[in-house]
Amino acid sequence: MPELPEVETICRGLQLHLEGRRILRVKVIERRLRCLVDRKLAQYLEGKTIVRVGRMAKYILISLSDDVVWVVHLGMSGKLVHIDPEIPRQKHDHILVSLDSGRELRYHDPRRFGLSLVVAVNELHGLPQLKHLGLDPFDNRFTGFHLHSFTKRSERRIRDLLLDQQVVAGIGNIYANEILARVGVRPTTRARRLKRSKIDEIAAMIPEVLDEAIRWCGTSFSDYRDADDKFGEFQNHLRVYDRGGEQCRHCPSPIKRVAIGNRSAFYCPSCQK
Numbered sequence: 001m002p003e004l005p006e007v008e009t010i011c012r013g014l015q016l017h018l019e020g021r022r023i024l025r026v027k028v029i030e031r032r033l034r035c036l037v038d039r040k041l042a043q044y045l046e047g048k049t050i051v052r053v054g055r056m057a058k059y060i061l062i063s064l065s066d067d068v069v070w071v072v073h074l075g076m077s078g079k080l081v082h083i084d085p086e087i088p089r090q091k092h093d094h095i096l097v098s099l100d101s102g103r104e105l106r107y108h109d110p111r112r113f114g115l116s117l118v119v120a121v122n123e124l125h126g127l128p129q130l131k132h133l134g135l136d137p138f139d140n141r142f143t144g145f146h147l148h149s150f151t152k153r154s155e156r157r158i159r160d161l162l163l164d165q166q167v168v169a170g171i172g173n174i175y176a177n178e179i180l181a182r183v184g185v186r187p188t189t190r191a192r193r194l195k196r197s198k199i200d201e202i203a204a205m206i207p208e209v210l211d212e213a214i215r216w217c218g219t220s221f222s223d224y225r226d227a228d229d230k231f232g233e234f235q236n237h238l239r240v241y242d243r244g245g246e247q248c249r250h251c252p253s254p255i256k257r258v259a260i261g262n263r264s265a266f267y268c269p270s271c272q273k
């Protein structure tokens with residue numbers, strides 16, 4: 001599932017290709033995503049100029065002329081790729097957008113958990129999907145103090161707290177595990193049992209790990225590709241995630257995999273106490 005670093009990587013790629021371009025034609029092949037794609041999507045987008053590509057948590061915000069925003073979420077398996085229209089269409093290409101540059105933007109999503117909707121700029125922050133999101137990890141207000149306000153009374157496991165989009169927006173299971181590996185905390189630890197100094201360390205590590213992943217253009221396990229349909233490379237630098245049974249990169253212990261809820265957690269039993 002694309003997490004913040006993957007979405008940020010896609011946005012940076014799209015910024016280069018899309019900003020200043022005009023949308024000529026839009027073809028919706030499959031409307032049945034997580035929410036049904038509006039029948040008027042083409043009508044809303046065609047003729048508009050792309051002013052800016054941005055991100056809010058894991059949502060891609062494509063700001064258009066006339067003060068409208070095309071909001072795209074990639075769900076579990078979505079891709080938004082900028083390609084040569086001569087490249088044959090694939091199964092699961094659901095939305096095709098022709099640009100005045102002669103290139104095409106394709107939304108591809110085998111599992112169809114993604115989202116595509118158009119709103120007026122002044123309605124953006126009132127969208128049900130966006131209005132309850134927590135702080136972005138790169139927001140200056142995201143600090144140990146802020147994180148501690150959630151952890152201090154929480155009986156939840158720290159891994160699960162980091163996955164809560166109202167606490168911090170954009171982290172999924174891959175990065176939650178990696179962040180905790182780098183501060184020596186087990187994902188199964190109850191949040192309120194962590195010392196305040198550890199919370200500060202976790203809060204500082206969050207943007208550091210995400211930034212490192214962005215520099216490697218994200219993590220590609222299965223579906224994720226960047227805006228140019230290329231693989232990310234951070235999967236080669238993961239310390240614990242998906243490495244159950246393999247040797248820790250810092251000691252001889254094998255990485256342990258445990259089930260918490262319906263998602264696995266990974267840690268080194270020696271390095272993470």
Ligand SMILES: [Zn+2]
Nearest residue numbers: 248251268271
């Ligand atoms: Zn270790």
